[in-house]
Each structure stands twice: as C-alpha cells, then as structure tokens.
Amino acid sequence: MxxxxxxxxxxxxxxxxxxxxxxxxxxxxxxxxxxxxxxxxxxxxxxxxxxxxxxxxLPLELVVGWAEFRGLRITVEPGVFVPRRRTEFLVEQALAQVPDASVVVDLCCGSGALGAALASALGPVELHAADLDPAAVRCARRNVDGHVHQGDLFAALPDHLRGRIDILAANVPYVPTGEVAFLPAEARDHEPRTALDGGADGLDILRRVAAGAPDWLASGGCVLIETSGRQAAAALAAFAASGLASRLAVAEDQYATVVVGVRE
Structure with a gap:
C-alpha cells in the first residue's frame, strides 16, 4: 500500500x-x-x-507493536508472523477438547500467541513454545510465561515431553508455494516466507506434525492445526494416517478451519 x-x-x-x-x-x-x-x-x-x-x-500491528488475541496484547516485531484473529477458533477448540490440560505446547509458535492464550484460559500449566526462526523465538519469549525453544518442530522440544502433551497447537504455514505471491502485501512483504509457505500443496509441515504428534501426545491429548477448507480433506487424511482420531471444526463466520486429532 x-x-x-x-x-x-x-x-x-x-x-x-x-x-x-x-x-x-x-x-x-x-x-x-x-x-x-x-x-x-x-x-x-x-x-x-x-x-x-x-x-x-507496514502492517498496523507492527506499527503499534502489538496485536490483540483473545483479549491479550501480544507483542509483535518486524519479521515475525502476526497472529490472526481467526486463529482464536483453534484455541477455543483446544479448550473444548481438553479443558483440564496441564501440559501445553505451541509449535511453530511465531509470537507465542497460541501458547499465551491457552495458558491464560487454563491457569497454571507447563507451557512450551518452539519455532525454527530466531526472530520468532526472541519475540515469543516476550509473550510466553513458560519455556521457549528454537529448533525444527519436535526436534526443538525436550525429550521429557514425550507422551505427556495434552494440547499440541501448531499454526503451521499452509499457503501453497505457488500462491504466496498472491497474498496481501502486508503478509507477503512483511512476514517471513517460512511462516507462510507450506510447500507444493500447502500441507508439507502439517504432514510432518501429524506424523510426529502421536509419540508426543498423552493419552487423550490432541493436536490442532489450522488449514483451509479446500485442504481439509487431505489434512484429515494425514491425521488419520498417523493413527489419530480426527475431526474437522469449521467456523464459517471467522473463515476458520481446524483439524483436530486425538491420541486415544
């Protein structure tokens, strides 16, 4: 603009x-x-x-230095993905699925908005957040009252979390590579491509998270990932292939689609 x-x-x-x-x-x-x-x-x-x-x-959130997310003021910085209001629906689904969660992980955390919102709603929890991008990790440490790790997906997490995670929230990139150029300029020009580009069909990172999640979830624990309506069938198939009991949650008024997988 x-x-x-x-x-x-x-x-x-x-x-x-x-x-x-x-x-x-x-x-x-x-x-x-x-x-x-x-x-x-x-x-x-x-x-x-x-x-x-x-x-x-410059996006408004980067101009003022924060974004509102579920009533919280989340600090955002240049080069870090700005949390979207539609992603509040993912938090709502997580709280409905495991309302008594005690171990929460925000994977591909960006600013840490998901983890901060979940912890705010749940009360005292063991909270971990992780991202590959050093800028995101620095930003998340300003928002998350918990442990923030740098690394590639599950490789970033301490091993003692295996089999203990109640809520694994992952706002992974899901824009197909060929469509990144058509995103609004505020996203395309000011947010890291790694936070947007999900590979040829947009589901590369989702598949990796779905494949690894069962080893990390507690019994009854859930993994939740935002996607698009046209990717929903393929995303559900990826969850099912990992042995997760899966369902789709949709909020049409928020343009939000979330895949929920539960380790039974």
Whole structure:
C-alpha cells in the first residue's frame, strides 16, 4: 500500500489529520486504526512517525507493536508472523477438547500467541513454545510465561515431553508455494516466507506434525492445526494416517478451519 499523498501536514497532527492520511493511503478502517495509533504515540513526533510507517504499508500491528488475541496484547516485531484473529477458533477448540490440560505446547509458535492464550484460559500449566526462526523465538519469549525453544518442530522440544502433551497447537504455514505471491502485501512483504509457505500443496509441515504428534501426545491429548477448507480433506487424511482420531471444526463466520486429532 504505497503512500498516495504526504502523510501528515507540517502542523501538529490531530485525529482528523491522522484519519485523512490513513484514508488517503487506502486504509479501509482508517478511524479505528487512527485511534490505536493515537493511543500508542507519546509525542507528536512519534505520532507522525507511526503514521508515516502505516502509510508506507507496514502492517498496523507492527506499527503499534502489538496485536490483540483473545483479549491479550501480544507483542509483535518486524519479521515475525502476526497472529490472526481467526486463529482464536483453534484455541477455543483446544479448550473444548481438553479443558483440564496441564501440559501445553505451541509449535511453530511465531509470537507465542497460541501458547499465551491457552495458558491464560487454563491457569497454571507447563507451557512450551518452539519455532525454527530466531526472530520468532526472541519475540515469543516476550509473550510466553513458560519455556521457549528454537529448533525444527519436535526436534526443538525436550525429550521429557514425550507422551505427556495434552494440547499440541501448531499454526503451521499452509499457503501453497505457488500462491504466496498472491497474498496481501502486508503478509507477503512483511512476514517471513517460512511462516507462510507450506510447500507444493500447502500441507508439507502439517504432514510432518501429524506424523510426529502421536509419540508426543498423552493419552487423550490432541493436536490442532489450522488449514483451509479446500485442504481439509487431505489434512484429515494425514491425521488419520498417523493413527489419530480426527475431526474437522469449521467456523464459517471467522473463515476458520481446524483439524483436530486425538491420541486415544
């Protein structure tokens, strides 16, 4: 979203001038965004800088430094995947499946939003989060009151978690490689490709998580992964191939599709 006009006039910015600058740059929810930016800025100079960055196309969450997720303020940083509100549905499904979970893992954690939200809802839990990306690990350590590990999927986790995990939440990348270029610019240009690109059909990482999950889940434990509606059948098949009792959960109003697998 390139700037279409000077972001702010040289005089001290006002709410109206901020809204006008955002609207001119194509921000659909200019009024709402202006309120967040105004609440974040501590000085007129900082306000002008925040507006300039938003007008230049930086995602709003990276401009203000946080994203709301299930009522929590999750710190986000440049180069880290921004949690989507639709993914709150995955958290709801996890809590419904294992409401008394005591060991929770957020795999491919990004900012750590899933783990933080699950721990907030469950109360005291043993919480682990993991990501391959060092930037994500640094960011997650600011949001997660638990253990944050760096590494490739299950290889990042301490071995003592085998057979103990009650909830394994994994917001894996699931955009097919050939479709990454068609994503909105805010994702395509400002989030790491490794957090978006799921391989030829978008399910490479999902299959790896599904294959490894049974060794790590406790009896009755569940693994939950967000996917798309058109990938749902193949995702369910991957879960079934791993011996998991699987089901599909869909929230059409949130455009959310989650595959849930349970170790029986």
């Amino acid at each position: 390139p700037p279409l006009s000077p972001s702010l006039p040289p005089s001290p910015p006002t709410r109206d001038s901020v809204v006008a600058a955002l609207r001119a740059a194509g921000c659909v929810f200019a009024e709402d965004e202006a309120e967040l930016i105004l609440a974040t800025a501590r000085t007129p100079e900082e306000l002008a800088g925040l507006v300039d960055r938003r007008v230049a196309g």
